[in-house]
Amino acid sequence: MAFTGFNETDFETFSIEGLDERMTAIQERIQPKFKALSDSIIPELESITGSDMHLHVARHARRKVNPPQDTWSAYCHNKRGYKKHPHFQIGLFDDHVFIWLAHIYELPHKEDIADRFIENKSSILETLPGDFDISMDHMKKPSQKVSEIDLDDTLKRFKEVKKGEFLVGRKIDSADPLLKDSEAFIKTVIDTFQTVAPLYKIAMRDM
Numbered sequence: 001m002a003f004t005g006f007n008e009t010d011f012e013t014f015s016i017e018g019l020d021e022r023m024t025a026i027q028e029r030i031q032p033k034f035k036a037l038s039d040s041i042i043p044e045l046e047s048i049t050g051s052d053m054h055l056h057v058a059r060h061a062r063r064k065v066n067p068p069q070d071t072w073s074a075y076c077h078n079k080r081g082y083k084k085h086p087h088f089q090i091g092l093f094d095d096h097v098f099i100w101l102a103h104i105y106e107l108p109h110k111e112d113i114a115d116r117f118i119e120n121k122s123s124i125l126e127t128l129p130g131d132f133d134i135s136m137d138h139m140k141k142p143s144q145k146v147s148e149i150d151l152d153d154t155l156k157r158f159k160e161v162k163k164g165e166f167l168v169g170r171k172i173d174s175a176d177p178l179l180k181d182s183e184a185f186i187k188t189v190i191d192t193f194q195t196v197a198p199l200y201k202i203a204m205r206d207m
Helices: 008-015 019-049 110-119 121-127 151-160 182-204
Strands: 054-057 071-076 087-092 096-103 133-135 166-173
Touching: 008 019, 008 087, 019 054, 019 071, 019 087, 019 182, 087 182, 096 133, 096 182, 110 121, 110 151, 110 182, 121 151, 121 182, 151 166, 166 182
Parallel strands: none
Antiparallel strands: 054 071, 071 087, 087 096, 096 166, 133 166
16 A cells, blocks of 8 residues: 555544554554555665665554553664664654654663763754754653753763663654645655764664
């Protein structure tokens, strides 16, 4: 199938009661769109990063009772898994789409990556537009704009706190008409990944 954008029904998925019922809706409504998106995203991302990239779609396999509050797709150089590596994400909560370069708590070399970011803080601030978002927890909705965040404290937390994370990119409100324009959305994703690519290359150095 061709990617046709995200619509109200996709976001309404997260109001469905019951784990099995919500997972069925995620699998039927959203996951095919992630797979369709990957046809356009992977070639561009491989050009941006200079390495092979593989699609991973969240399975939520650890959930036994509570239905997921969000769902996502991930792009990583590693074919077997993505959580232990810097990776790119496209996903949904009930009120927005997120487009992240993600460094989550399962990274085995998290402190080393944080040190590299700290050393390159000035260039990172020059690279990132002020209206980009930074999240410190991929499981929660809140984030801060680059122009408003204390990057020193954020990176220190990322390094020193076991569950500390560092995600940077864009969030798009569920009511934004951009989400229904497939070509415009794909362009926005690619532009976002191009913008954060210097951070990805810093994180991937010597790995």
